Amino acid sequence: MVELKDVSVKYSNGVDALDHVSLKINDGDFAFVVGASGAGKSTLIKLLLKEIDATSGKIIVNGYQLNTLKKKEIPALRRTIGIVFQDFRLISSMTVYDNIAFVLRVTDAPVPHIKKRVPYVMNLVGLQEKAKSYPDELSGGEMQRVAIARALVNDPQLLIADEPTGNIDPELSYEIVELLKSINMQGTTVMMVTHEHELVRRFGGRIINITAGQIAFDEIMEGTDNEI
Amino acid sequence: MVELKDVSVKYSNGVDALDHVSLKINDGDFAFVVGASGAGKSTLIKLLLKEIDATSGKIIVNGYQLNTLKKKEIPALRRTIGIVFQDFRLISSMTVYDNIAFVLRVTDAPVPHIKKRVPYVMNLVGLQEKAKSYPDELSGGEMQRVAIARALVNDPQLLIADEPTGNIDPELSYEIVELLKSINMQGTTVMMVTHEHELVRRFGGRIINITAGQIAFDEIMEGTDNEI
Amino acid sequence: MKFSSIRYLTEQGVENIWKNRMMSFASFCVLLVSLVLVGISILAWQNVSSMIGNVESKNEVIVYLNDNTDQENLNRIEGILRNLPNIASLDFYSKEEAYLALKNRMSDYDVLFESLGDDNPLVDSFRIQIEDISQMSKTISQMESIDGIMNISAPYEFVSFLTQLRTVLTWVMTALIFAMLIVSAVIISNTTKTSVYSRREEIRIMKYVGATNAFIRVPFFIEGMITGFFAGCGALLITWLVYDTVMNILENQATLLNIIGVGSLVTFQQIYLPMTLSYLFGGALIGAAGSAFSTEKYIDA
């Protein structure tokens, strides 16, 4: 569950990235977040991860009160969240396999589980053949899919994806969103930032539009996919 | 002018990224390059920049024979090309202004010219207010637009854009493609890699489809934009 | 933390050495150089103090007895002298021995002795070695109060030379060792800092996916420890070579050796065990600590 109460973010250079935003995403929801470039979508995500702190307002993520969260507890918070960053953020010194497995290793997961789970998620995103490649040896779309696999691997409570299809062709994009949908069906809350209106139109669901740091629109729309 | 004659690229880990590709893009052309993730589009671009060398085949870019080009002449080649990288590649220690101005500075451009030209291109991509920001302080779409501005700034003979709209909302994407089109009108050859079929459908023109390292399709199509 | 995690982190540490081989090599070199500098400074200090000790032990206070002292008085004086504190050794030196030695020493002045004939104008004496030469004046004033003593000749100037030399050398060597420690600390901390700095992105990303500080640190720690250990091995080898070379050069300098005393040189064999241990443990420890401290900054960012 994600809850923001009257949250504002002002960056040190004076940019008001978020302006009194209140928002609640319940457990098991699937929400698209859309909005123009620079509207504050990634800022919202940084807040949820406690990568930055809100200038004012309260945030609760998966039961963690972020305002009062101690530094030491941040890893625990982050382990409940799977995240696909807009700029991928893969560890360049690790292979694809290790990039994904790392998330399990930090949680002390048993080795046999890692050995089963990692190939499974690599398969989900179609990267089984790239296990031993390093991020530098991947195409843009492949890196993005590694990032998606990494976010999925530890079965997070909340999955946040920031433009997870920005570098992927339309066919694959649909597959990815369908993957996220099926994960959502199993109970994971999903929040997906995207600027591809076609995807949103097709799948429908809850759509949150952020414009200039404010929530301009937050409604549930029918997807065209269901009609076809 | 870009000409590839029977070019293959095999990466050191055995991946055949390009497989006997022949291609000619004349001066003044505008070509969309499409294809699935991992098809070899970015590899093609790396070749044109001489970031990597072809395993076999001949490449000519803007009159430079890349096979026989000496290391010392690479900067001269690159100055005739403006490029938008898929992963932006901004210099993180320089402001937006300096990232763009740098391209002019390396060519010993006169200071008054720099002072006029840089704000002009920043304005084209709508970033006039971010001149003093560092790349870390930008949103994904903003970084992408800085990359576009940087590619335009020195009025290159050939402009290559690798997914220049991957992080930009649809409205802005149209504007960007229109910008590229107008630059093309002034004589610059433009090659734009994209996976947004909607854009391609709307604008039309020459469409090169790369599939699994080979050219699967290379034709001129009418855009729907002209009809509306 | 489970065993599998510890194993994984250890493997990571080992792998990182190779992955970041440029940085590892830099740390290795810097640590090696630092260890060699500190090690050789300490060895030099040991040798110099042992030499000073040796030269010191050659000092002699001579107590001249009244002319024609009889055996009884001789014994009495010897007894008192032996009971004085701060006396290392005491030898009786009869006037006959003294005369012969003088004649030998002054062979240039043979004429002088010929004119004396069999007449021996010298007196009996005790030759005394002082334990702590900085306490010499006190000991001598105690001797002066003894009955039957004609004269005491003490190497005041020699002693003051030695104490002063020792003061200066102690200063210089202490400063040297301190300087080397500071130098080492500066370059080691800078190198490990830079090494971690160049991987700050990696560290940031690890934190994003929920890695605890310990999880990030352990591989750095192990990496530093192993690099440090090998630097210790290298330093040991170099120190040994250098030391051996210097000793060989010294051995060819017979007169010099004679003056400073052959026995006062510390041979490598005498110290190789503590040295080996200090180098290896020291290297591993400094390497590990350096890495652990330098990660702190980027881990909390």
Added chain:
Amino acid sequence: MKFSSIRYLTEQGVENIWKNRMMSFASFCVLLVSLVLVGISILAWQNVSSMIGNVESKNEVIVYLNDNTDQENLNRIEGILRNLPNIASLDFYSKEEAYLALKNRMSDYDVLFESLGDDNPLVDSFRIQIEDISQMSKTISQMESIDGIMNISAPYEFVSFLTQLRTVLTWVMTALIFAMLIVSAVIISNTTKTSVYSRREEIRIMKYVGATNAFIRVPFFIEGMITGFFAGCGALLITWLVYDTVMNILENQATLLNIIGVGSLVTFQQIYLPMTLSYLFGGALIGAAGSAFSTEKYIDA
């Protein structure tokens, strides 16, 4: 390259120092430490050789003349001696002077001289200082062939001690300076390499947009030069402080100073000009060269 470019690149270099202040500080420290090490080693070497020179000049060869040599022979021998090569100075020392000195020196043996009365058994002599003591034996054999000479007393042992001491010290000091140079080279090159390594991405990107190697390098060069210059300033200050402190300690050691010779110490005033220049230029040069060389690797990648 146009003036505006050069100005821009210079500004970049200056800016980069601040932007990469952690790295700049690391380079600064390392360079400073290296300069201080090398500088102090060289100063120490200068002082030690000046001391040895001073002690050497105190050596004396004494040429004893036959008993009752007349003035004519005296002049003849003096003439021959003065014309010999390798003679630094020559003093006549009459047998009367010698007798007085001997008496003073051997005050413990007063009785001996009393028994002689007014009889002076000594002979006239020349006290000669040798220029190059390693050539002493040759000079002495030349003296021996002169008529009217009774005996020559040469400080063979002292000379061999000095030559050996000099050999060892030359070895040790040369090794020290070399070691410090190597140490400095290792740590400076590692630090600059790491510094450039941490900016390899930046360099790669610059090349993508058509920057020539020179264009990328100049700011690094200037950055290194400025950092080096300031390291030179710092090193100068530290060296000065250290030197002054050591000199102060030495000045309190009167006896020691007397033996090694006060004049043989090199004061800071005597050398501050060449030292200042070497430190500042050396710092700037090494800084600039270090940066320039380290960029090479990443520039060609």
